[in-house]
Amino acid sequence: MSLDPLLAGTVIPAHPLALTAARELDERRQRALTRYYLAAGAGGIAVGVHTTQFAIREAGLLKPVLALAAETAEEAGRDITMVAGACGPVAQAVAEAELAAELGYDAVLLSPVVPGASERDLLDRAQAVGRVLPVIGFYLQRAIGGPVLSRAFWRELADQPSTAAIKVAPFDRYLTLDVAHGVAAADRRDEVALYTGNDDHILGDLLAGLPGGLRFRGGLLGQWAVWTRAAVRLLERVRTDPAALQERALELTDANAAVFDAAHGFAGCIAGVHEVLRRQGLLEGVWCLDPEEGLSPGQAEELTRVSAAYPWLTDDDFVAEHLDDWLA
Numbered sequence: 001m002s003l004d005p006l007l008a009g010t011v012i013p014a015h016p017l018a019l020t021a022a023r024e025l026d027e028r029r030q031r032a033l034t035r036y037y038l039a040a041g042a043g044g045i046a047v048g049v050h051t052t053q054f055a056i057r058e059a060g061l062l063k064p065v066l067a068l069a070a071e072t073a074e075e076a077g078r079d080i081t082m083v084a085g086a087c088g089p090v091a092q093a094v095a096e097a098e099l100a101a102e103l104g105y106d107a108v109l110l111s112p113v114v115p116g117a118s119e120r121d122l123l124d125r126a127q128a129v130g131r132v133l134p135v136i137g138f139y140l141q142r143a144i145g146g147p148v149l150s151r152a153f154w155r156e157l158a159d160q161p162s163t164a165a166i167k168v169a170p171f172d173r174y175l176t177l178d179v180a181h182g183v184a185a186a187d188r189r190d191e192v193a194l195y196t197g198n199d200d201h202i203l204g205d206l207l208a209g210l211p212g213g214l215r216f217r218g219g220l221l222g223q224w225a226v227w228t229r230a231a232v233r234l235l236e237r238v239r240t241d242p243a244a245l246q247e248r249a250l251e252l253t254d255a256n257a258a259v260f261d262a263a264h265g266f267a268g269c270i271a272g273v274h275e276v277l278r279r280q281g282l283l284e285g286v287w288c289l290d291p292e293e294g295l296s297p298g299q300a301e302e303l304t305r306v307s308a309a310y311p312w313l314t315d316d317d318f319v320a321e322h323l324d325d326w327l328a
Contacts, residue, residue: 009217010043014051044081130162154182169197184212203249229315
């Protein structure tokens with residue numbers, strides 16, 4: 001495990017949480033998910049992030065879930081980048097980074113949600129975490145609590161020696177460009193890998209150039225937690241045949257609207273990911289730690305629609321071929 005795949009550019013799924021009907025960790029299916037992502041060709045995995053459900057911390061599941069993914073990833077026998085999510089104020093974020101380092105993780109995806117924190121506070125926090133593990137900065141969309149951050153913030157974050165990458169996920173063109181302008185002005189601009197986290201604009205980000213000649217090198221995405229084999233092939237086509245992908249960009253955004261439940265303000269975002277994986281047999285149900293969290297009205301029908309409309313996007317046959325081995 002190393003930072004090499006991250007820096008080169010790759011597919012990094014945001015790892016979901018497999019639960020039983022009693023809302024307890026389903027270790028067998030949690031391992032199966034990790035095996036699926038690695039078999040699909042992902043160059044990394046992000047664990048303990050939004051898609052894994054931040055409530056794993058209160059449920060006492062952070063360490064077991066991180067450990068399970070790290071142990072299972074060793075089976076791959078190839079170089080991958082293991083990313084651990086960290087959140088909270090400085091002491092909590094540093095402690096979570098120390099846990100990740102202890103378990104063999106390569107980098108920390110640092111949530112920007114710290115109530116009352118200034119940009120200087122967030123930069124100092126990133127520096128403290130960076131003394132433990134390399135940092136992946138994170139621009140989180142405002143709809144789920146992310147703060148608005150300036151170009152100057154992103155420039156200074158990029159110039160911190162411990163910053164390896166930035167996940168750009170504000171779901172906003174203007175704010176996305178702010179990150180790019182900030183990084184382009186940094187002394188370390190070529191040492192920081194930009195990753196799209198804009199699940200609503202994945203191909204648009206990957207195909208487009210950015211200020212200062214920068215480009216997105218890959219994606220760290222909840223969307224890529226499903227149909228991952230297709231996502232790996234898609235990134236390959238971005239590099240070899242980008243002209244053929246313009247129509248695909250709109251189709252992928254349409255599919256993401258169903259998975260992430262854009263129609264209901266992303267209320268069914270995590271459950272939508274779970275439902276795709278349930279239909280493939282990787283998960284037993286769509287259960288989340290919060291009993292109130294589930295599919296929104298009409299979301300299941302939308303998932304059926306986009307799966308049928310865009311067969312190039314799915315990898316059901318690939319999963320069916322290997323599922324028994326991953327569940328073993």
